[in-house]
Amino acid sequence: MSDKQDWPELVRGVPQGLELGLRNYWYPIIQSEELPADKPLGLKCLNEDLVVFRDGQGRPNVLYDRCPHRFVKLSSGRVLDGQLQCAYHGLRFDGQGACVLIPWEPEAGQEQLSKVCAKHYPCTEIGGYVWAYLGEVERFPPPPIETCIPEELLYPDRFVHFRLDTEEWDANWLLVIDGSDAYHAVTLHMESQFHEAVERYLAAGGDAAHAKPLTPLADRRVKIVETDGHGLRGVSVDLEGNMLDHGHRLDKIKGERFNLPGLVSNLLRPTSNAAPYVSRLFQVPIDYHRTRLFRYAAWRIEGPDDRERLKEHFEKVVKPRQMKTAEEDKEMARVAGDLVESRANEVLFAPDRDMIRIRRRLAAAYVAQQTQNVRAPADEPTPTPASLVFPA
Ligand SMILES: [Fe+2]
Structure with missing residues (x-):
């Protein structure tokens, strides 16, 4: 982004002030x-x-x-x-x-x-969350909240969503958002997300309490693939190059994986034959050292029976996995340490491309507010209510 010179930087790529949050957006706060x-x-x-x-x-x-x-x-x-x-x-x-x-x-x-x-x-208050427009109302009038939040929160007759407990992580929010890269799942979450491999382990008589993929860790490699419209993904392969299912969907997905100021959306498939769901994660800065996270899983429903069935499925299968994944991500954000030190010392590789784009969008949005008095750069997609199109 060319406009980063217009504003002093805290550290490479982070305009001074962004480390404490991007104001003038609707945030879930509790x-x-x-x-x-x-x-x-x-x-x-x-x-x-x-x-x-x-x-x-x-x-x-x-x-x-x-x-x-x-x-x-x-x-x-x-x-x-x-x-x-x-x-x-x-x-x-x-x-x-x-x-x-x-x-x-x-x-x-x-x-x-x-x-x-x-x-x-x-x-x-919508969808079980209290939302606040944290910003300068006169300078940047708030857009209607309905145009800024995912559609499943607005149409409870067509969707069901189940919220997880509010999380507080000991990490700067920009380091937390860095964790939205879509290729660490195959390493960091290899035990918690490798569904098909876990299923094969269970089918072979493995013990559910210690379910793990059959392909040993040492024999797994990562292949980076470009998805149809949803950026890069890592897929796990064995030594012969056979793909191991990691629970993410790779087929055509419409919509943004990341929406300003801090929403990450993932389409997941809890087991190889179960209906996919959307995992939403709102990442809200508390202060320089801490971040609050709101997470839920949402499904499209046809009728009230679906609600009960999915609630059970959520409690039994999805929630424990989401919680485990969250613990793994939380630990990585924590051990990344200080934002300035981390950004000053990192060495990035080609698959970090999507993460770099998100960083640039955040930086550009912040600088645009400070220097051009606009709420988001012209090329930033308006946060859409339906940031992922649910499979029908
Ligand atoms: Fe993760």
Whole structure:
């Protein structure tokens, strides 16, 4: 990207500031059931302290977690009549951050109240997540959220999705996103994702608790293939060049594998004859050292019976595998260490191409906001609701 010279770099390829997040996007910030009905919750996102609380109608609201009066955290306060009350001197704020009560000035008018506004972010709740538009609303007006999130969250009559627990990783978010390269699966996840090989092991009388591929580790090689529309993949082959099934689909897939600011989508097939599902992973910076991840699996459904059947399939087969894969990825992100040190010392190879493209898209989007006052470069695809087309 030519515009990277327009902005100072933290380290090669990382514009200064991007390490703390890419603002002006809709982010999932918490799962619905993690937010109580009657208590505020403080959490950090994109290096900023936020407070989330439910108002009288149960709707979530997001404010900057500081009382405009004496700068203490509003999340130490309480929810009263659907309003957030600061614990310190009792100022109360509504979901838009407007001060509605100064306890020692019960007669205060609008003029006086408007002097103490808490910063507020647009917020909504869809698909079991609380979403916030973390950005400068006037400079970059938020697009309708329906145009930014995957379609299965919007049409629960046509899709079913099952969420995993929220994860927090000890790694910078850019290192976490680096893990979206599609060729490490055949090495890092060789035990957790090698479905057909595992099935053959089980069919040969292997023990399910210790299921592993029949082809020994030492006899496996990686072949890089270009998929039809979805970038590079690694496939595992044995010494004769026979492909071992690794659970990813290689046939034609439409849509983006990566959407700004941090959504990775993968089409997976849990067993050789099971319906494929889409694995979605939202990667949200907490601060320089930590990242929060939201992960779910989604299927297209024909009717309500599918929902029950897939729930069982998810719990028994998909969820344990997703959790194991997540642990493996988490460990790699952690041991990558410091972002600056890692980027300064890495040596990249040809199959790192797709990862490099994602890095460039993130850097270009950040620099475009800073220098051109635009939300994403012109060549960046608009985040589409259906970033992967489900097989019918
Ligand atoms: Fe991975």
